[in-house]
Amino acid sequence: MTHVVTEACIRCKYTDCVDVCPVDCFREGPNFLVIDPDECIDCAVCIPECPVGAIVPEEDVPTAQLPFIKLNAELSRQWPSITKRKGALPDADDWKDKTDKLGELIR
Numbered sequence: 001m002t003h004v005v006t007e008a009c010i011r012c013k014y015t016d017c018v019d020v021c022p023v024d025c026f027r028e029g030p031n032f033l034v035i036d037p038d039e040c041i042d043c044a045v046c047i048p049e050c051p052v053g054a055i056v057p058e059e060d061v062p063t064a065q066l067p068f069i070k071l072n073a074e075l076s077r078q079w080p081s082i083t084k085r086k087g088a089l090p091d092a093d094d095w096k097d098k099t100d101k102l103g104e105l106i107r
Contacts, residue, residue: 002037008054011095017046028082030106036076
């Protein structure tokens with residue numbers, strides 16, 4: 001079992017979750033973070049750290065967000081590891097409550 005970063009992270013990329021991950025399973029793209037499912041140990045310490053609620057256990061991913069399971073696995077093989085917290089994207093607060101952001105994802 002693993003955790004999944006869902007659509008709420010797109011164009012926000014708050015990295016509070018990165019600091020608490022004991023196995024460094026986060027990967028960083030231009031405007032989104034993903035979790036490497038092969039590295040995640042299902043500890044759940046990242047979940048309460050995400051200010052937009054973008055991280056959920058795989059078994060609890062809402063139906064509309066199911067494509068993010070595959071997307072996390074795919075992009076985690078392409079993007080570099082992130083192990084230290086960084087500032088959020090400059091307009092993150094403008095995007096944090098928006099939905100239907102998949103089209104905004106930069107690969």
